[in-house]
Amino acid sequence: MAKQKISTMKELSEAIGVSRPTLSRYFQDPTSVRPSTSAKIKERLADVDYVYNFLATRQNRKSTELIGVIIPHLEDLFFASLLEAIERHARELGFTIITQSSDGDPQIEEHAVRKLRSMSADGAIIAPLGSESSAELFQWICDDLPIVFADSHPAGNDDCADFVGTDNYQSVASLVEYLCRADEPPYFLGMPLLNTNAFERRNSYAKTMRALGHEPKFIEPAGVDDSWQFEAYGHGIMNHHFSHQRYTDATILCANDRIAIGAIRAANKHGLFARGCESRSALRIAGHDDHPLSRYMYPAVTTVAQDVEGIAKSAVELLVGRIRGERTGDPVRLLKPAALKLRESA
Amino acid sequence: MAKQKISTMKELSEAIGVSRPTLSRYFQDPTSVRPSTSAKIKERLADVDYVYNFLATRQNRKSTELIGVIIPHLEDLFFASLLEAIERHARELGFTIITQSSDGDPQIEEHAVRKLRSMSADGAIIAPLGSESSAELFQWICDDLPIVFADSHPAGNDDCADFVGTDNYQSVASLVEYLCRADEPPYFLGMPLLNTNAFERRNSYAKTMRALGHEPKFIEPAGVDDSWQFEAYGHGIMNHHFSHQRYTDATILCANDRIAIGAIRAANKHGLFARGCESRSALRIAGHDDHPLSRYMYPAVTTVAQDVEGIAKSAVELLVGRIRGERTGDPVRLLKPAALKLRESA
DNA sequence: CTCCCTTTTTTACACATGTAAAAAGTGCAC
């Protein structure tokens, strides 16, 4: 690469032989200059090493074409796949993604939101933590720029921005119905109450159970602290119970797959699954989300698949619609259905 | 929040009653102004809603305090944990992270590198893809800004930037030695040749085997395409072989845990592990990395734990050292040892 | 009260680009 390094548009305009404003217009839309000029610029550009200054361009354009994404944890394959899908769709529409992980900490979440505003992001997709303290923050940011909440929505103010997520009532109901149809009605092993999904899944379980004429039965957490370490959480609780011979032939619906993975590990250690998972065991464990590794567990986790791809696509589309001003008015609330994945564990 | 919204430092300086340059210095270092002034600013700032303009500040500072991180896939818990750790350390040092996933695609990787330069990032931590086409690109970016390669290094030019990663020779050797000591010498199930780790682990396996007086034996991929879908890769290959009664009582060393997870699933489906993983089976499968879910498999995966935290910490420290000019001279090559994790699968 | 030193304000310019308006240039039809 012996190409001449050029660092400003002014230098570049001299090297190419067109004026700087013409170059500026060319970079924003090559068809906005005469075809012969456009060709000339394109040709000379190939001989030269020039990268435009992102900071300077974005400071002056009305739109920065930056979209912020805030998720609770990168180290969770559900959020990781959501993020990858969002990135893919945003890239197609010409937007750059700024990812911030809130690391489960409302303070970091707040910091991330403020940083997005200071970066003049055009909008943001947020998978919020469940902290009540965030309500004010979200109200504040919603006033300033288009926001789409994804996966879960803030506890207090549901009406300040669009939302896309899974219809937990549908997804959990379809699992409960299946489990009741196939065998015993399930117990519910909830997730730590970290966001609205935790509540909705719990409520949906109870509601569906009652509708089917069963009394909801919850497995008690037994001294495990609330955290995003779901596998450890599920494993800790169920290992404890199985050690005391409890729930050893029960049907257990876990609030998410990561908890189910922990629970399945505990069950295996206690030899509670029938050899060769084809023959159904008395103990049944189901999850929720279709975590990428669910199918590799043994037994493979029966679960419901969230439409991650659809959620990501809609979130980006909703957001970009707002950013471009094509969509105004009341916030939209998109609930995606989830698909039952019958596998081996239940 | 009825706070007065203020969007520029000029407005703010009028509202507070100090000059704009004083404010500017206050924001960069509150101790650089007289304590009484600092207190006054701090006090009035609380009554007002002001966010500095990131783009404008960073355009003019010599340092943007932005660090770019490029990883092959977010949807891989190894990289996700690496990224989280990097983010944490960078945040402590006051740097903002811009993450770009190359999605396994050299073109996207190139795009990401160029974007980092156009954003005037102070430096970048890159976990490169193995593509030869990237050599020129990396040379180009290394000339412009401090780079640290993490996890794996570009195939061609090893000497253009610092590197931090796992000592694959040590890690694989310790596994091979353990496996040979405990029982039969292992076969090697490699990973797709996507980066230098793939080669190094393969070579280390062969070398260690010979040193111990055994002939290296490789399990052939049997028509599975090269991709980052490691679980599917491992599962596909081993399911195929197990179906033909091959390797059913072998010891198999997988190039990473995700492949091992796929292989273990296949083994379980074929009933090849002894019930209750306490009693050792003839079939043994080991992995590499200590993937966060390895311990939840059944049998739990025997593996070596990469020092993700240490790699992330060193990568950030090396990079920041270069950025601050505290470190110059020849590239450093830091190899972290990995720790054997004896679990149930081997 | 004065002097000196420190801090702050004022003023000015810089950064790399966007963008608007006026001036100059180009090409084409007649």
Add this chain to the structure above:
DNA sequence: GTGCACTTTTTACATGTGTAAAAAAGGGAG
């Protein structure tokens, strides 16, 4: 060759901040 329409160049100003230098103000010691 003239006139017209379209492009491009020129010129000038904008963005929101960093930063340097000079001028002004403030505080403390004598």
